[in-house]
Amino acid sequence: MTTILNYLVVLAVAALLAGPALYGTARERRIDRQLHEAAAGRSEAKEGEAPRAQKSSSRSTVPSTAT
Incomplete structure (x- = not known):
């Protein structure tokens, strides 16, 4: 029984590593x-x-000049 337990411990350590x-x-x-x-x-x-269309979310934004 001790031999089987030793083999199981070695297998468990090997699995952990x-x-x-x-x-x-x-x-x-x-x-x-x-x-x-x-x-x-x-x-x-x-x-x-053909190149893919650019998404609107990836376009650069222009700051608004209206005040």
Whole structure:
């Protein structure tokens, strides 16, 4: 019984040490995939598509001179 408990403790410690590293690796791969897709979309837009219309919320504002 003690041997099984020792194995379980070793597995628990290994999971605690490897868990955050595996999570970080998965997160980095997801971010890399998103960056790659964004870059691919940007290069396709440069090749022949018309530029996208600018949203009104991203236009610069002109201060009002009326008083």
